[in-house]
Amino acid sequence: MTMRVLHILDHSLPLHSGYTFRTLAILRQQRALGWHTTHLTSAKQGAGPGEQEVDGWHFYRTPPLRNWWSRLPLMRQWSVVAGLHRRLLQIAPRIRPHILHAHSPALTALAALRAGRALGIPVVYEIRAFWEDAAADHGTSRAGGVRYRLTRALENYVLHRADAITTICEGLRSDIVARGIPSAKVTVIPNAVESSRLPPPPAMHPLAPAFGLRLGDGPVLGFIGSFYAYEGLALLIVALPRLLKDAPRLQLLLVGGGPQEAELRALVDRLDLRATVKFAGRVPHERIADYYQLTDILVYPRLPMRLTELVTPLKPLEAMAQGRLVLASDVGGHRELIEHGKTGMLFKAGDAQSLTLQLLQLLRHAETWPALRRQARAYVESERNWPASVARYAPIYQRLCAQAP
Numbered sequence: 001m002t003m004r005v006l007h008i009l010d011h012s013l014p015l016h017s018g019y020t021f022r023t024l025a026i027l028r029q030q031r032a033l034g035w036h037t038t039h040l041t042s043a044k045q046g047a048g049p050g051e052q053e054v055d056g057w058h059f060y061r062t063p064p065l066r067n068w069w070s071r072l073p074l075m076r077q078w079s080v081v082a083g084l085h086r087r088l089l090q091i092a093p094r095i096r097p098h099i100l101h102a103h104s105p106a107l108t109a110l111a112a113l114r115a116g117r118a119l120g121i122p123v124v125y126e127i128r129a130f131w132e133d134a135a136a137d138h139g140t141s142r143a144g145g146v147r148y149r150l151t152r153a154l155e156n157y158v159l160h161r162a163d164a165i166t167t168i169c170e171g172l173r174s175d176i177v178a179r180g181i182p183s184a185k186v187t188v189i190p191n192a193v194e195s196s197r198l199p200p201p202p203a204m205h206p207l208a209p210a211f212g213l214r215l216g217d218g219p220v221l222g223f224i225g226s227f228y229a230y231e232g233l234a235l236l237i238v239a240l241p242r243l244l245k246d247a248p249r250l251q252l253l254l255v256g257g258g259p260q261e262a263e264l265r266a267l268v269d270r271l272d273l274r275a276t277v278k279f280a281g282r283v284p285h286e287r288i289a290d291y292y293q294l295t296d297i298l299v300y301p302r303l304p305m306r307l308t309e310l311v312t313p314l315k316p317l318e319a320m321a322q323g324r325l326v327l328a329s330d331v332g333g334h335r336e337l338i339e340h341g342k343t344g345m346l347f348k349a350g351d352a353q354s355l356t357l358q359l360l361q362l363l364r365h366a367e368t369w370p371a372l373r374r375q376a377r378a379y380v381e382s383e384r385n386w387p388a389s390v391a392r393y394a395p396i397y398q399r400l401c402a403q404a405p
Helices: 018-032 073-095 106-119 131-138 148-159 170-178 231-248 259-268 285-292 306-310 315-322 352-364 366-383 386-390 393-403
Strands: 004-009 036-041 051-054 058-061 099-103 124-129 165-166 186-189 220-226 251-257 277-282 297-300 323-331 345-347
Touching: 004 018, 004 073, 004 106, 004 165, 018 073, 018 386, 036 073, 036 220, 036 315, 073 106, 099 131, 099 393, 106 148, 124 148, 124 277, 124 393, 131 148, 131 306, 165 393, 170 186, 220 231, 220 285, 220 315, 231 259, 231 352, 251 285, 259 277, 285 315, 297 315, 297 352, 297 366, 315 323, 315 366, 323 352, 323 366, 345 352
Parallel strands: 004 036, 004 099, 036 058, 099 124, 124 165, 165 186, 220 251, 220 297, 251 277, 297 323, 323 345
Antiparallel strands: 051 058
């Protein structure tokens, strides 16, 4: 039997995000296993055609509801569920999926559960983060506020009713189990790097675009990702004056953009670090590897908070795969990925002095770099590859299919 899986997504290509890239990695590997995947996005994708081909992938789209009430607070979220449920009832009978696989947030899972119960199809819910925590950390809602509590209650409602739950890391799994969900119901499908796309070992003199970087004239620190407050980039910038006393030719390359960009630029100006810090802006995903090769040490100074303690990021894995050194704060999400002194280095989260001391330790002991790079890359190749990760879906799907009426 060819497994048929209908993936229900918040958004997808052509939008670029970590969410999108994880989705594509999963879909590629499920196709490699011979499974048939179909893909439906919610109305949060935006207005557009009912079906769309993007980079060889076919997506069904959900048109936004035009009811007057869909513009009211809270009702906007319900309109996403209602529209997605209606679209599932149109599509699922045609493609006859064995599994409805809903990916965060809980809105997609709620629509999938309604359709699944009506059509007799089991539902897998995949949690990539608790969206109430993400909203609080992004500043779009208040932790503990009404919206936060409602979102958390909806998450709990879906968790108790889904036929199986998957999540991306042990931190999230522990939190889910603590909410009263049986541990046997929750499976970790960790973030990974596509082994077929791992680059060759880095060249001695990588090509450099014109950012004013002086390659070969001093170590280059780097950060590639979104500029959110919880990423802690201000902490890294504040540490630079002290670092420059020991390594005056040190440079920092920041690749990406986001809500904190203006504040970070202002901080660089205030500390008179324009000659040291280079902003590359957002770059196409297919060119990211070139930017990794411009750096010596990738720094991830995430601040300690609920989101960063629970959720593992993808970027440190990408850096390891690219043969880069990794220095990260010791939040829970990083500790799941990085073994201090073996696959990277950790410093005390939120502590600029600890960050500075660990960076200086690395800079003063360049003889340790080859072993750290080699061990980090070996870890990604052997344990954090998508074939091994996606293989974990097979027993979940098979069990649910066997139990289905």
